[in-house]
Amino acid sequence: MIKEHGPIGRAQVARRSGLSPASITKITGDLLAEGGILETDTGESSGGRRPILLEINPTGGYVIGLKVTEYGVIGVLTDMTADVLEKQKDSLEGTSPEAVAACLASQVDSLCHAAGIPREDVLGVGVGLSGLVNASQCLSRQNPFLGWRDAPIGGLLQSHVHVPVYIDNDVNTLTFAERLFGHGRGVDDFIVVTIGRGVGLGMVLDGQVYSGAHGGAGEFGHTIVQEDGLLCDCGKYGCLETYVGESGLLRAAAECDDLPAVRSMDELIDLGLAGNKSAMAIFATAGDMLGRGISNLINILNPSLILISGEGVRAEEMLFDPMHAAVEKHTMPVLFPDTEILVDPWGDDAWAIGAACLVLGEVFRSPVQNAVPSAVPQMSG
Structure with missing residues (x-):
């Protein structure tokens, strides 16, 4: 509560949490004694004494x-x-x-x-x-x-x-991390899609990170996008990851007669950014596949925000322009305007x-x- 809404006064914490003022006084007193929170400036008063605000102590642990x-x-x-x-x-x-x-x-x-x-x-x-x-x-x-x-x-x-x-x-x-400190702070329904060696998915639904009954939720990369498609590392055929993940993109490059030998994703991206049409076509196909998958997520989950990150974002518009086009094409028209999509590059x-x-x-x-x-x-x- 203090982390998400601070600096915040004790009375506001009590109202937001539903706990009694006495309980909040006891809890915050313990946290102050342990060094977990700090008393900072005073807040605006609606009548009476100005409230003392509480915030997280960065060096409390x-x-x-x-x-x-x-x-x-x-x-x-x-x-x-x-x-x-x-x-x-x-x-x-x-x-x-x-x-x-x-x-x-x-x-x-x-x-x-x-x-x-x-x-x-x-x-x-x-x-x-x-x-x-x-x-x-x-x-x-x-x-x-x-x-x-x-x-x-x-x-x-x-x-x-x-x-x-x-x-x-x-x-x-x-x-x-996004829920606590990033774009997802204060957002109750959002998803994180990562693209790189694989394709991953994290979900915040109704304010809680959702992992499924036994921790298996979010295997977005292993949703089937092509019946009898390419063999995936998981042993199944036609998984999204085989078309959007790093190994799938490099396999497509190896099978393309119009490309020189490509040994890494950096080389393939550089070719595309330099205007090589075959390399650009590989990313366009991957972007379209990714967009179709994301449209399914929107139609099922109706998130207000989608964050896309991972090593694969280096492909930039070669990947994301066709992705956005596919999302708009395949998402239910009434749901499409409700969802913001942000590309959010992260470091290692x-x-x-x-x-x-x-x-x-x-x-x-x-x-x-x-x-x-x-x-x-x-x-x-």
Whole structure:
């Protein structure tokens, strides 16, 4: 409440939360004593004494976010407003859950040391992973890049670091970050679409990040867009990811006789931006496919905002002009004007900041939600 609406007075917190003024006084008193919030300026008065405003104390604690990739780990240590105080990249020395947990624990120590932050001031560690994740059980159900099935990575890491550990799908972590600090702040219904090596989806529905019954919601890249289409890494045919993801685009380039040998996405993008018609046509086809998929999301979910990011946004208008055209063509006319689409480029460390926001999301919601009955995700250990 204070995070989302601050600076804010105690009376406003009571009205918005539905809790009694006495309960709010007790909760905010505890938070002030712990250093989690600050009393700042006074607000406008509607009669009587001017209210003292409350806001989050940026240095009231610190969190660590770790993004696990196929080849390494991107880590950040942030304050309570997700400002990055230290960031690092490390290679993985092994891909077993035990080896990765040890690597993550080492980076936690390294980040604390480099930032000069005592370990006891770290409130928790968030981890973003590719694939299917059961966040409530801190379990990586399936990781396509590391070959994991039902890996208890949260519990393994927590046994090393001895602080709360939260894990989730990496696109969900970005969605948490947008909900707390980005374009999604104050928006109750929005979705995040990421394009890069794969195609991901994060959803905020009615103000809550939605992950499905067992953490499997959001596999947008594996929706079928072409019956009997190209073979996907998941083993199915015709998935959106095979036409829009990095491997699909490079495969299309390799099959095109009019293109020179293309070894990377950067080369393909450079060809398109230089005016190569064959390269531009590949991105146009991908943009059309992506737009059709997004129109289905709008027709089903009716979000007010769609954020598109990831490494694939480097293709710029070559991808997004045909995408926008397809969205307008295939979305129900009454729903199309209701949805704003923003392309939001992120840097590599955004994935790790998103993971840090898993912890911040828990910290920010717990004082009020712990005062009333609610289902709070369990942490491993």
